[in-house]
Amino acid sequence: xxxxxxxxxxxxxxxDRLAKITAxxxxxxxxxxxxxxxxxxxxxxxxxxxxxxxxxxxxxxxHFDLLTTPLHHLGSKAISVNVSDICAMNAMPDYxxxxxxxxxxxxxxxxxxxxxxxxxxxxxxxxAIVGGDTSSSASGLFISVSMTGTTTPxxxxxxxxxxxxxxxxxTGTLGGSTAGLHLLQREKATMIEQMRNNEPYNKEVMAExxxxxxxIRCHLLPEARIDIIDFFSEEGxxxxxxxxxxxxxxxxxxxxxxxxxxxxxxxxxxxxxLPEARTVAEEFQQDxxxxxxxxxxxxxxxxxxxxxxxxxxxxxxxxxxxxxxxEKEAGMMLTDIFGMTIDMTDMKRGFxxxxx
Amino acid sequence: xxxxxxxxxxxxxxxDRLAKITAxxxxxxxxxxxxxxxxxxxxxxxxxxxxxxxxxxxxxxxHFDLLTTPLHHLGSKAISVNVSDICAMNAMPDYxxxxxxxxxxxxxxxxxxxxxxxxxxxxxxxxAIVGGDTSSSASGLFISVSMTGTTTPxxxxxxxxxxxxxxxxxTGTLGGSTAGLHLLQREKATMIEQMRNNEPYNKEVMAExxxxxxxIRCHLLPEARIDIIDFFSEEGxxxxxxxxxxxxxxxxxxxxxxxxxxxxxxxxxxxxxLPEARTVAEEFQQDxxxxxxxxxxxxxxxxxxxxxxxxxxxxxxxxxxxxxxxEKEAGMMLTDIFGMTIDMTDMKRGFxxxxx
Numbered sequence: 073x074x075x076x077x078x079x080x081x082x083x084x085x086x087x088d089r090l091a092k093i094t095a096x097x098x099x100x101x102x103x104x105x106x107x108x109x110x111x112x113x114x115x116x117x118x119x120x121x122x123x124x125x126x127x128x129x130x131x132x133x134x135h136f137d138l139l140t141t142p143l144h145h146l147g148s149k150a151i152s153v154n155v156s157d158i159c160a161m162n163a164m165p166d167y168x169x170x171x172x173x174x175x176x177x178x179x180x181x182x183x184x185x186x187x188x189x190x191x192x193x194x195x196x197x198x199x200a201i202v203g204g205d206t207s208s209s210a211s212g213l214f215i216s217v218s219m220t221g222t223t224t225p226x227x228x229x230x231x232x233x234x235x236x237x238x239x240x241x242x243t244g245t246l247g248g249s250t251a252g253l254h255l256l257q258r259e260k261a262t263m264i265e266q267m268r269n270n271e272p273y274n275k276e277v278m279a280e281x282x283x284x285x286x287x288i289r290c291h292l293l294p295e296a297r298i299d300i301i302d303f304f305s306e307e308g309x310x311x312x313x314x315x316x317x318x319x320x321x322x323x324x325x326x327x328x329x330x331x332x333x334x335x336x337x338x339x340x341x342x343x344x345x346l347p348e349a350r351t352v353a354e355e356f357q358q359d360x361x362x363x364x365x366x367x368x369x370x371x372x373x374x375x376x377x378x379x380x381x382x383x384x385x386x387x388x389x390x391x392x393x394x395x396x397x398x399e400k401e402a403g404m405m406l407t408d409i410f411g412m413t414i415d416m417t418d419m420k421r422g423f424x425x426x427x428x
Numbered sequence: 429x430x431x432x433x434x435x436x437x438x439x440x441x442x443x444d445r446l447a448k449i450t451a452x453x454x455x456x457x458x459x460x461x462x463x464x465x466x467x468x469x470x471x472x473x474x475x476x477x478x479x480x481x482x483x484x485x486x487x488x489x490x491h492f493d494l495l496t497t498p499l500h501h502l503g504s505k506a507i508s509v510n511v512s513d514i515c516a517m518n519a520m521p522d523y524x525x526x527x528x529x530x531x532x533x534x535x536x537x538x539x540x541x542x543x544x545x546x547x548x549x550x551x552x553x554x555x556a557i558v559g560g561d562t563s564s565s566a567s568g569l570f571i572s573v574s575m576t577g578t579t580t581p582x583x584x585x586x587x588x589x590x591x592x593x594x595x596x597x598x599t600g601t602l603g604g605s606t607a608g609l610h611l612l613q614r615e616k617a618t619m620i621e622q623m624r625n626n627e628p629y630n631k632e633v634m635a636e637x638x639x640x641x642x643x644i645r646c647h648l649l650p651e652a653r654i655d656i657i658d659f660f661s662e663e664g665x666x667x668x669x670x671x672x673x674x675x676x677x678x679x680x681x682x683x684x685x686x687x688x689x690x691x692x693x694x695x696x697x698x699x700x701x702l703p704e705a706r707t708v709a710e711e712f713q714q715d716x717x718x719x720x721x722x723x724x725x726x727x728x729x730x731x732x733x734x735x736x737x738x739x740x741x742x743x744x745x746x747x748x749x750x751x752x753x754x755e756k757e758a759g760m761m762l763t764d765i766f767g768m769t770i771d772m773t774d775m776k777r778g779f780x781x782x783x784x
Contacts (some may be wrong), residue, residue, distance in 0.1 A: 074748070075535030083562055086536060093543040104556055113523060113558030115474065127574055129527035131563045164590040166457070171485035171572040179431030180442060187449040194453035200460055201450040201470030206442055207487045208434075211567035216527040218483055218574035315719060406549035427527075 089408050109331065110231050111316055112221070113162035118152040122228050124221045126157035132212035139263065143182055145292040146215075147189025154219040154317065155296035156199050156371045160316040161230070163223035165199040171216040173209035175340035186215070197298055227310055229375065234313035237294060238376040238397040240336060243297050244390055245290075246321060247349035247360055249368030252291025254356050255284050287348045294371040300391070307384050310373035320368035326404060327376065335402040338395030338416075340365075341409050361409065366419060465687065466587050467516035467672055468577070478584050480577045482513035488568035495619065496612040498536055501547025501648040502571075509674065511574040511652035512727045513554050516672040517586070518657060521555040527572040529565035542571070553654055562766030583666055585731065587687035590669035594732040594753040596692060599653050600746055601646075602677060603705035603716055608647025610712050611640055643704045650727040656747070663740050667731035676724035677774050682760060684730065691758040694751030694772075696721075697765050717765065722775060753756035 078086055093107040099356035105114040105122065109357060112124035116370070125210040130136060130150055138146075151168065158165045159251070170190065174183060194201050281288060296316075304310065315328045321343075329336050343364045376397055377385055385391050398405075404416040434442055442562055447464040455465040461470040461478070468480035486492060486506055494502075507524065513693035514521045526546065530539055555575070615637060622628070637644060652672075654767050660666065671684045677699075685692050699720045733741055741747050754761075760772040 075537050077562075078530065078531060078539065079532055081536060086539065086562055087560075089536065089540060090543045090560070090562075093540060094547045094550070097547045098556045098558055100551065100554060101558075104523075104558060107556070107558040108560070113525065115523065115558075117477075121473075123576075124560065125525055125574075125576065127559060127561050127572070128528045129529055129561045129570075129572065130563055131619075133527045133566045133568075134529075134564055139548040167460075167481060168471065168472065169481055169483040169574055171483045173485055173487045173490075173570055174434065176435055177433060180434050180437060180445065181431050183434065183442065184445060187446045191450045191453045194450070196457065198456060200454045200457040200463070202454055202460060202463040202471075203481065203483060204446070204464070205483050205572075206439055206446075206487045207485045208490055209487055209488045209568075209570075210564075214485075214487075214529055214565075214570050214572075215575075216483070216485065216561075216570075216572035218481075218525055218527075220479075220481065220573075220576065280645040303763060329657050386757060405467045 080322060083278070090197050091113060093203040105228070106230055111157040112163070114161060114228065114230070115231050116225065116257050120224060122184060122223050122225055123162045124158055124161045124223065125218065126154055127216060127218040128153050128157070129214065129216045137260065138213070140260050141292060143185040144189035144192070147186040148193040148293055151190050151193035151197070152215050152294050152296045153371060154217045155199070155298060156316040156318070158219060158221035159296050159298055160314050160373060161221065161223060162227050162304060162311060162314060163221040163383040164298070165197055165219055165221045168194065168199055168201050168217055168219045170172070170201060170204035172204070173207045173214040175211065175213065176208045177215070181244065197296065223319050229311045229314040231313055231315050233336050234328060234332035234335060234376040234397045236397050236399050238312050238378055239385065239393050240316070240325070240374070240376055240395040240397060241385055241391050241393050242314060242321070242344060242372055242374050243300050244370070245344045245346035246317070246364035246370050246372065247353070247367055248287050248290030248346035249294065249369040250347035250363040251284070251287035251346065251352035254288070254352060255281060255288055256291065284348055286406050287346065287352055290346065294369065296371060299374050300373055303388060307386055309377060309381055310375055314373060314375035317370045317372045317374050318368060321367070321374065324374055324417050329404055333400055335398040335400050335404055336395060336406045337398055337402070337407065339407050342392060342394045344392040442444060452560070456610070461584070462586055467513040468519070470517060470586070472581065476580060478519070478581055480514055480519045480579065480607050481574065482510055482515045484509050484513070485572045486572065486777045487570050493616065494569070496616050497648060499541040500545035502637040503542040504549040504649055506571050506573050507546050507553070508650050508652045509547035509727060510573045511555070511654060512672040512674070514575060514577035515652050515654055515657050515729060516670050517577065517579060518583050518660060518667060518670060520654070520657060521553055521575055521577045521578040524550065524555055524557050524573055524575045526557060526560035529563045529570040531567065531569065532564045534569070534607040539633050553652065553678055565782065585667045585670040587669055587671050590684060590688035590732040590753045592690060592753050593737060593757050594668050594734055595741065595749050596681070596694060596730070596732055596751040596753060597747050597749050598673070598677070598700060598728055598730050599656050600725050600726070600728040601700045601702035602673070602720035602728065603723055604702035605650065606719040606727040607620030607640070607643035607702065607705035607708035608645070608681060610708060611637060611644055612647065619708050640704055640708060643702065643708055646702065647725065650725065652727060654731050656729055659744060665733060665737055665740055667733055670729060670731035673697050673726045673728045673730050674724060676722040676729065678721050678775050679724070681728055682772070685760055689756055691754040691756050691760055693754055693758070693763065695763050698748060698750045
């Protein structure tokens with residue numbers, strides 16, 4: 073029997089296979105609305121209430137680098153990425169439990185700093201950290217956060233539900249997280265180089281980082297768009313479909329289209345690129361639109377609404393309409409800034425943890 | 429500033445410090461009944477329903493050794509230890525989400541085997557695996573399971589609530605898991621020795637392991653006592669306090685007594701030691717009562733009931749009354765098999781992940 077390494081089927085291939093294996097257990101609960109395949113699992117807890125739950129694991133050297141990531145920020149981000157998944161269901165977060173595996177030599181004060189960041193974020197979002205488990209780790213820090221939330225059957229938004237002619241909307245700006253990551257990786261290389269040469273830490277680098285504070289903040293301290301869920305509630309808007317942008321716009325729009333069984337056309341010139349990201353991309357001689365389309369980790373919301381909601385949506389200064397849902401047969405098309413039509417399925421997809 | 433290594437304050441010391449940090453977030457939810465400090469976090473979701481949630485992390489080289497642990501068994505155990513925490517609240521499990529970090533070279537088939545074990549256990553317990561997250565791991569396999577459950581305000585059992593004169597009861601048998609672990613560790617040493625010497629695998633060892641199948645099953649395939657929760661429900665029994673035995677009887681009884689602000693006296697001769705564990709302990713020249721008292725990982729339920737429930741409890745062939753709750757001032761006392769009184773606070777406590 074030949075064994076297949078995970079890298080051969082990739083992260084999404086692995087998830088598909090695991091979802092098939094666990095389907096029998098999921099099928100025994102008739103009140104389950106969505107299992108694996110959305111930002112959260114969803115079930116109806118009673119006539120008027122829907123419960124959602126999500127989990128995310130952050131692993132050292134894969135998701136973060138302690139050389140460039142303050143632990144307080146990391147704690148905050150671990151909470152925010154889960155809140156973002158809850159928001160993607162048009163739900164509000166309630167409770168979080170946290171499992172960590174910590175190298176035994178890590179000082180208590182560092183773990184405390186991580187939890188201070190978590191508690192701070194939890195207070196901001198109005199959720200409670202109520203439990204967890206701790207273990208030692210032979211190598212590296214692992215943080216797994218699981219979070220519950222609630223909404224109502226009427227307000228629930230899934231990845232499926234978008235229809236042709238629906239408007240495709242995105243919150244905030246894109247590309248900032250990738251810009252920030254590039255800056256931090258360069259900073260790290262410089263630090264290591266200086267350490268090797270026994271040079272003092274170069275303050276000019278620090279000054280340059282301050283200049284790009286916004287991009288670095290996007291990467292280290294993303295904020296879940298709970299404000300948008302409040303806005304939807306105030307205006308009586310219920311997205312026909314929604315997902316958060318963690319893998320990258322093209323990849324996440326792909327998930328939404330597949331689950332909704334539709335196509336999409338988006339307009340590159342309308343993408344809300346973070347202005348600072350343009351400057352950073354120029355410096356790195358990279359295409360900022362590539363960062364905005366495939367960079368990932370922006371933790372903005374990508375959602376669809378019927379055309380009739382256009383005025384309500386357009387009135388919000390931090391929501392941009394970037395395109396329109398089409399029939400499935402039309403595929404996923406991008407009109408680039410030169411007016412050319414590009415098939416998005418040919419574009420580089422989101423980050424794959426198991427890619428070689 | 430001097431940094432303190434975690435090993436200096438231990439796992440419970442660390443949890444205490446982290447609970448203080450996250451208390452502000454927990455305090456913002458008035459419907460929270462219990463946060464950190466019980467087997468599950470507990471909140472009232474509506475007038476007639478209580479939600480519970482728990483999380484456990486299993487890390488390679490700390491909690492399990494893939495040389496002696498079949499992945500199907502490991503998957504099943506990862507589910508069972510969480511179900512055990514849910515049962516300790518007198519609740520029933522509903523949904524689980526699973527985060528794993530996997531070395532990228534691990535074959536897909538091994539990860540599938542792990543999930544087959546998880547799904548099998550989930551089907552047995554009637555719960556649904558509904559989501560998760562996957563990441564690569566630089567070193568070793570990490571499995572974090574989070575699980576929700578439900579009960580009612582009337583049926584909820586916490587660690588606190590035991591009163592002097594309540595009976596102390598334990599389900600099933602004790603010491604089996606530690607006996608199994610000793611056998612497997614010896615087996616591993618033999619395997620490594622034979623591999624070093626290029627000898628063929630010795631079948632006599634395997635035959636000997638079969639002889640002790642029950643102890644090994646206790647370690648590799650513990651079963652959460654969901655049957656006892658059904659029994660309580662049928663008989664109208666609500667334990668005044670309950671905890672599952674994961675750290676070891678003395679340690680877990682200590683948690684229950686501290687939270688209930690009471691003392692306890694137990695009778696060593698009444699401990700339901702697994703008969704096979706006695707034989708194994710003799711072979712290893714160890715004290716089987718020590719394994720039963722401090723071994724841990726038996727995943728039995730330890731609970732207290734008022735004396736009036738004695739007849740109901742005594743009628744169940746798999747529940748043993750081992751002692752009685754006392755005033756706090758009387759401490760935690762054990763009458764050993766020779767009739768001597770021993771202070772349990774002086775005994776070796778449960779496993780500490782961060783002990784040096």
